[in-house]
């Protein structure tokens with residue numbers, strides 16, 4: 001089986017105070033084995049709702065959602081799939097060690113002492129081994145998040161579904177989780193994750209799906225996006241009263257101050273730098289364009 005996730009013309013709305021709120025609107029896409037999909041979109045775009053439908057926690061109003069080749073509502077579809085929701089709910093009277101060990105046993109990945117050992121190793125890899133025997137009710141948000149991630153990764157899943165995996169983590173935790181997810185990817189795992197941190201998406205995704213108001217607005221391979229982005233050039237151009245001949249370069253925009261910013265393809269960098277110098281402006285910096293951010297702002301801004 002090559003298509004691990006299939007969404008076909010999926011619609012979902014909720015009734016709020018007698019009114020229908022459309023959360024997912026004619027959504028369709030496929031995730032193939034070995035892909036790493038970054039699912040991005042503004043708040044309320046329908047990302048979590050889509051993931052919940054995929055994991056059989058919500059039913060679509062119409063359309064089809066398949067997980068591992070089976071209808072998402074079929075509980076056998078979830079066997080061997082790792083999932084961390086946005087706010088993971090873990091039984092608060094259990095310990096992280098019990099939770100990860102139970103996951104391994106339920107998904108038939110390991111049993112008994114071996115399950116215990118593997119669970120402990122994963123908690124240590126997530127930097128939370130020291131809290132393995134604490135009750136979940138006594139853990140912080142970030143510690144709970146790390147436990148949920150250890151639970152999902154320990155399954156060595158064929159598909160890993162993560163809803164905002166880094167939210168609530170400190171910078172050290174974020175790096176640790178990003179490195180583990182990267183390792184999972186490099187070992188051939190299939191990843192479907194949503195995040196508002198576009199740097200993480202650029203680093204971890206091989207393809208990006210952009211959703212807005214429930215609709216798929218873009219579906220782009222990350223390689224293509226990286227090549228498209230070009231360079232961002234910023235320069236300082238004093239107000240015209242000081243420099244009567246100074247005129248901004250075409251295609252550059254000011255943020256309301258004397259600083260101008262524009263996207264330039266790599267081959268046009270040298271002529272642009274010469275034009276900046278000739279206009280009496282001073283170059284501030286040149287850096288690789290944040291391509292995904294650019295696409296996000298362009299698509300969602302419309």
Ligand SMILES: Nc1ncnc2c1ncn2[C@@H]1O[C@H](COP(=O)(O)OP(=O)(O)OP(=O)(O)O)[C@@H](O)[C@H]1O
Pocket residue numbers: 014015016021022023041042043044045046047048049050
């Ligand atoms: N259980 C629910 N009852 C009513 N409305 C809901 C429910 N769950 C989601 N919605 C609505 O559906 C829409 C999509 O929400 P969803 O949580 O899927 O967005 P999201 O893209 O995950 O947002 P965020 O980035 O803020 O987490 C929103 O308008 C939200 O208010």
